[in-house]
Amino acid sequence: MTKIYYFSGTGNSFWTAKKIMQSICEINHSDKCRLFNIGVEEQNEKILIEANTVVLVFPCYAYGMPLAVKRFVKKAVFKTPYVVSLVTFGSNPRGTLGALKRILDKKEIHKLFFALIPSVENYTAMFGSPKPELIKRRLQLQEETTKDAAVDIIERNENTVSTFTPFSSMVSGLFSLGVKIFYKHYKLSDKCDGCGICGQICPVSAITMKEKRPVFSSKCEHCQGCVNICPLRAIQFGRVKFGSPGYCRPGVQIEDLSGNLHNNQCFN
Ligand SMILES: Cc1cc2nc3c(=O)[nH]c(=O)nc-3n(C[C@H](O)[C@H](O)[C@H](O)COP(=O)(O)O)c2cc1C
Missing domain, CATH: 3.30.70.20 (Alpha-Beta Plaits)
Known part of the structure; x- marks a missing residue:
């Protein structure tokens, strides 16, 4: 069983999570895959994850992890030999994977794999609406890197990332304070x-x-x-003007992002 846990605001991470699931199912017909929304799972008092492979997919926020994802990973008990972490990002994710590795290192997991998935920047409140040419380029990059990550997962590859990320930790710490009032x-x-x-x-x-x-x-x-x-x-919010174009990952529907619906998706 492969369990894929995602967190997604505008669909980039959901899209990658779903593609990974489809790729695994296509190649290995005997493996069952399930998608879970971290926002829903995180609310459980206890989180026990038993699986052959666990994949975490989430966006970088201010060089770090979304707070719900951090709480989820800290709380979770992993009964799995293999955890894969994929971070979608808009321009520079800096120490996001390092922050996650610091938490995973405290769990007893034998094999870890980390990858970055370049995607469209969705922080329109700060950077304005993304331009169509940039969207096109980033979507292509996301597709390519997601495909590569699927191959790595199927081959059960391992790698590591640096956990020394003082600047990112500072920025991400300030962001966590901001989130409390935004x-x-x-x-x-x-x-x-x-x-x-x-x-x-x-x-x-x-x-x-x-x-x-x-x-x-x-x-x-x-x-x-x-x-x-x-x-x-x-x-x-912020620089966003009422009526300016918003961003949602092409191919992702509103129903896909209605989180509660997805915990029962089962493939194979
Ligand atoms: C609050 C916030 C902070 C972000 N900070 C970063 C960042 O530090 N570096 C980066 O490359 N992208 C950053 N992004 C962009 C997202 O990581 C990126 O667009 C991601 O793919 C969105 O995923 P989603 O569509 O699954 O929500 C930020 C987005 C938001 C909303």
Whole structure:
């Protein structure tokens, strides 16, 4: 059994997780593969992961790990010989994999494999909307590196990364402080029609609807899913202007990101 755990705001990590699952199933028909949403799993009091292979796929946030992913990996008991970690990123992930390795090193896992998956930058609040040519190039890179990672996983390859990442740890530490208050600073335009899609796709269920308006809670991971995927572009944060183009991984649907649906996907 291969268990693939993903965390995804705008679909890049979900896309890679699903591709990895399809590649494994195509090559090894006797292996069962399941996809799990880390945002859902992380809420369990105890997490026991028994599998032949465990794959973690998540985005880099401020040179580090999303907080929900960090809590999940720390809490999890791994009964598996092989853990693969794949980080999707927009421009430079710096010490993200090193931060994860520091946690995994405390668990008894024999074989580890790490890879970076270049993807489209989704932090539109800081960098603005990505340009179409850049999106095209990054999608191609994501496809190629995901394919390579699938081969590495099937061949059960191992590698390592440096855990000495002082600058990244500092930046990521500051980001974790920011995340505690960012949820108070989302703005809503009058265009919001209360469709509730922002709440459905939120990977950590941080948005509830009150009187047909989204209310953001401190569970928010700042994944930018709601800002980018709102069909009316009515949610704003930072540089994002109401109505400016948002980003969602082509090939990923809103239903794919409605996290709770995915824990029962079983292939083979
Ligand atoms: C809050 C936040 C911080 C980010 N920080 C970084 C970063 O430090 N380096 C980087 O290369 N990409 C960064 N990104 C970009 C994402 O890692 C990248 O777009 C990722 O593929 C998004 O994955 P998803 O679509 O599965 O949510 C950041 C994105 C967000 C929302």
